[in-house]
Amino acid sequence: MEASRRQGVRKQKKRSLLYSQNAAPYFFIFPFILSFLIFFAYPVATTVIMSFQEVLPGQTTFIGLDNYKELWNPTFLTAIRNSTVYTLLTLIILIPVPLVLAVFLNSKLMFAKNFFRSVTFIPALTSVVVAGMIFRLIFGGQDGALLNSILTNFGMEPKAWLNHGGTSMFVLVVLATWKWMGINILYFLAGLQNIPRELYESAEVDGATTARKFYHITLPLLKPISIYVFTISIYGGFSMFAESYMLYGSNRSPNNIGLTIVGYLYQKGIEQNNLGFGSAVGIALLVITLIITLIQLKFFGMFKKEEQG
Template structure:
C-alpha cells in the first residue's frame, strides 16, 4: 500500500523534474558557455558571461531602472491599496462595498497589452493625449510621458498602480475583515480614537499581510517586462530609461543570440531576488522576536 502513494505522486514528481528542476540546472550549465545564435551549447568560458554582465553599463542601467520602478510601484501600491481597503471596509452598506470592490478589481483582469494601449492613448505626448489635454486646461505645457527619459519611469509606475491596485485592495480588505472586534473594543475602552485604533491595532495585526504584499510585489517588480517592452520596445526607449533586467535578458537571448550571457544575467537576477526576499524575511522575523 505504501508504494501506491508514490505511484500516484509520480506524475507530479516527473513533471517538476522535467519542467522545473532540469531547466534550472540546464540554464546554469549554459551560463558558463559562449553560444552562437539560439544554440543551446557552445564553448566553455567559465564565469566570463557573469563578468561581462557585471561590467556591462547597460546591465547596471537595467538594474537601476528596475529598482526605481519597483520601489515606487511597491511602496505606493501597498500604501494606496491599504487606504482604499480601509475606506471600503468602513462603509456600512454591503452593496456599496461590493460595487467598490468590483470597480477597483476590474483593471486587474485587463491584459497587459490592453493596459499599455490604453495608457499610450492617455499619455500621448502631444496635446491630443487625454492627460495632456486636461493639464493644458490649466495652462501646463504637454508632458512627454513616454518620450521624456526623466518622466517615462514615473509613467510606468502610474500604469502599474492602476493595474495592480485592485488586487492589493481585495487582499487587504480580506485582512481587515479578519481583525477581531474585541481588539478594537478594548482599545476604544482605553480611550483610543479611530485613528489610534487604525495605527496601533489594525496595522500591527495585519503585519503578515504587509510582509506578503511586500515580498510578492518585490518579486513581481523585479520581473517587469511586458509593459516596458510594449511601451519602449526592445531598446527600453526613451534613452534606455525603460530598460529592465528581464528586457536585458530578452535582448541578449533572442535578438543578440547570446544565450549563455542571457542565462548568466537570469541567475544574477535570481540572486538579487533571493537576497532581497531573504532580507525582508529576516527583518520581519527580527521584528517579531522584539515584540
C-alpha cells in the same frame, strides 16, 4: 491454485499500499514535486549551466566566467537602476495605499462596499498588453494625445512623456498602480476580515481612538499579509518587462530609460540570440531578488523573532 493464491496476495498488497496512511502523503505531494522538478529545478539548473557557455545555433562552447565578466557593463547597470527605482516607487505606493483603502472598504460605515470592491479590481482583469497600449495613447508625445490635449486646454505646454527619464518612470508607476492596486486591496481585505470584531469592540470600551486601534490591532494582525504583499511586490518590480515593452512598442527606449533587467535579458538572449549571456543576466536577477527578499524577511518577516510578552 497456488498461482491464484499468489495473485490474490499481490492484489492485497497493492490495495494495502494504495490505502496506506504512510504512503498517502507521498502520493498527494508527488504532483507538486514532479511539477517543481520539471518547471523550476530543471530550468534553473539548465540556466546556471548555460550561463557558463556560449550558446549559438548548433554550437555550445564552455567559456567559464566570461559572460559574468561581460555582464557588468553600463547598459546592465542602467537596467538595474531602472528596475530598482521602479520597485522602490511601487512599494511606496502599492503597500500603504491599498492598506488604507482596504480599511475603508472593510469599515461598517462604508456604503456600496461591493461596488467599490468590484471597481478597484477591474483593472487587474485587464491584460498588460491592452493596458500598455492604452497608456501609450494617453501619454503619447503628440499634441493630440489625451493628456497633452488636457494640458493644452489649461494653457500648458505638451510634454513628450516617454522620452525623458523622470516622466517615463512616472508613467510606468502610474500604470503599475492602476493595474495592481485592486489585487493588493483584495489581499488586505482578506486579512482584515479574519481579524475578530471583538478586539475592536474591546478597544472601544477601553476608549481607544480609531488611530490607536489601527496601529495596535490592525497593523500587527496584518503582518503576515503585509509581508506576503511586500515580497511579491519586490518580485513583481524586478521582473517587470511587459509594461515597458508595450509603452514603447518595443524593447527599445530613448537612452534606455525604459530598459529593465528582464528587458535586457530579452534583448541579449532572444533578440541577439545570445542565450549564454542571457542566462547570466537571469542568474544575476535571481541573486538580486533573492538577496533583497532575504534581507526584508530578516528585518520584517519570518526570520525576525517576536518579542516575548
